[in-house]
Amino acid sequence: MVLRIYNTLTRQKEEFKPLRDGEVRMYVCGPTVYDYPHLGHARTYIAFDVIRRYLEHKGYTVLMVMNFTDIDDKIIRRAKETGEDPRELAEKFIKIFLEDMQALKVKPADIYPRVTEHINEIIKFIEKLREKGYAYEGSDGVYFEVQKFKDYGKLSGIKVEELRKGARVEPGEGKKNPEDFALWKKAKPGEPKWESPWGEGRPGWHIECSVMSSKYLGESFDIHGGGNDLIFPHHENEIAQSEACFGHEWVRYWLHTGFVMVKGEKMSKSLGNFVTVRELLQRYSPEVIRFFVLQKHYRSPLDYTEEGLQHAKNNLERLYNTLENIRVAMEKAEISYTWGEKEFEAYEAVRDGRRKFYEAMDDDFNTAEALRAVFEVANAINKYLTETERPKESILRKAWEFFKIVSEIFGIFEDYFKEEKKGEEEELIRLLIEVRAQLRKEKRYDLADKIRDELKRLGIQLEDKGEETIWKRIKV
Numbered sequence: 001m002v003l004r005i006y007n008t009l010t011r012q013k014e015e016f017k018p019l020r021d022g023e024v025r026m027y028v029c030g031p032t033v034y035d036y037p038h039l040g041h042a043r044t045y046i047a048f049d050v051i052r053r054y055l056e057h058k059g060y061t062v063l064m065v066m067n068f069t070d071i072d073d074k075i076i077r078r079a080k081e082t083g084e085d086p087r088e089l090a091e092k093f094i095k096i097f098l099e100d101m102q103a104l105k106v107k108p109a110d111i112y113p114r115v116t117e118h119i120n121e122i123i124k125f126i127e128k129l130r131e132k133g134y135a136y137e138g139s140d141g142v143y144f145e146v147q148k149f150k151d152y153g154k155l156s157g158i159k160v161e162e163l164r165k166g167a168r169v170e171p172g173e174g175k176k177n178p179e180d181f182a183l184w185k186k187a188k189p190g191e192p193k194w195e196s197p198w199g200e201g202r203p204g205w206h207i208e209c210s211v212m213s214s215k216y217l218g219e220s221f222d223i224h225g226g227g228n229d230l231i232f233p234h235h236e237n238e239i240a241q242s243e244a245c246f247g248h249e250w251v252r253y254w255l256h257t258g259f260v261m262v263k264g265e266k267m268s269k270s271l272g273n274f275v276t277v278r279e280l281l282q283r284y285s286p287e288v289i290r291f292f293v294l295q296k297h298y299r300s301p302l303d304y305t306e307e308g309l310q311h312a313k314n315n316l317e318r319l320y321n322t323l324e325n326i327r328v329a330m331e332k333a334e335i336s337y338t339w340g341e342k343e344f345e346a347y348e349a350v351r352d353g354r355r356k357f358y359e360a361m362d363d364d365f366n367t368a369e370a371l372r373a374v375f376e377v378a379n380a381i382n383k384y385l386t387e388t389e390r391p392k393e394s395i396l397r398k399a400w401e402f403f404k405i406v407s408e409i410f411g412i413f414e415d416y417f418k419e420e421k422k423g424e425e426e427e428l429i430r431l432l433i434e435v436r437a438q439l440r441k442e443k444r445y446d447l448a449d450k451i452r453d454e455l456k457r458l459g460i461q462l463e464d465k466g467e468e469t470i471w472k473r474i475k476v
């Protein structure tokens, strides 16, 4: 099955062909660490997590790098406000970011390079740009001379003439032209600084990603990603720096995520309309948050509403119920000596759903469409279970295995498929059920009920059906 990816650079979906067989090298711009991550950040990083998981599922070895911008104007400003040391502030929020991502089951990147640990490499890179005639020193810093790079604007479609008029450019006293951007900023009193051939100062924002990605992934690699707001100026400038320096095409596929929106505006720290990942995790499980994000295609805007999250929770619960139904049914399902009409019907539904799931994921990681296929399978298997007296093991297993794939790629239902943990846990639950049955026989109902109530508190619900007691996971 051919994977097609929408490339912001060419503005179309293209067949994905990595530069090296069997390997995908991928760089995602990480956060500027001065505050708690909000749902907007979570959306972007969950989206790239699922993209990475899917590539791994397809058999690629994925080498993933994500930077931490641990020195920047915003960090310096915030540190001044709170009276903290900028480095300590950054350190604190790196730790918080990593904790939040772990809580959201986002697989960690392989390498998390930080700007402050790559100052020498950054200086060398800037020197190379100067040697090649793309950079010049001004009174307050070193700048990239945009008009020297002929392909400028190829990613964002922005014209240098528009920037000339002064729109969307950062101020800088020492610039030759309004569109030029800083590679190195000379230190103002009291700011963090490092030695350089241009005096003490610190790197501009964009240079770090050109330097650190090429250090770890090479001078050309497959995927570079980030949120939509990074297309311009950040990624446009990264391309200019890197391609000017290396003299060849740098990144093959540019991927950008849509914004999480609140009442028509981007969720952002500056607008103050954000909800932090931590706050959300008080109210919703990580899987509900992932599910909420995955119900939309990663390039579409995603409206943040309580109803939306509640809806995601209900939908996820429906799938959990289906999984429970399958699990319970599998315990007493029959090996098939023959298949009837119902079996073929269910089999075909699972087969088609699975095919649609892969088609959707291969179509630019369309998780929204893929989830529709998951529901088709869930509905079909529920129908099969209600219509069939003695369900066949092989049918249930087909559905079960499909859900296991969904779990691996979407990072949901994880507790179900952690085999080792599950095995032990199930044995313990069964033991408690036996003890309870014994207690009930002895009419010691208070203790028997205590077992039932305590299990319920842990998310395990017991249901007595005649002589038999079955259990269900009710926690989402």
Ligand SMILES: Nc1ncnc2c1ncn2[C@@H]1O[C@H](COP(=O)(O)OP(=O)(O)OP(=O)(O)O)[C@@H](O)[C@H]1O
Residues within 6 Å of the ligand: 029, 030, 031, 032, 033, 039, 040, 041, 043, 044, 225, 226, 227, 228, 229, 230, 257, 258, 259, 260, 261, 266, 267, 268, 269, 270
């Ligand atoms: N509302 C949002 N929806 C989706 N992605 C977002 C949103 N806000 C930020 N991101 C993405 O999160 C990543 C980290 O962003 P960064 O640390 O630069 O945040 P930021 O721009 O400072 O945040 P804010 O916009 O809240 O000030 C970037 O890829 C950015 O595009």
Ligand SMILES: [Zn+2]
Residues within 6 Å of the ligand: 029, 030, 209, 234
């Ligand atoms: Zn970047």
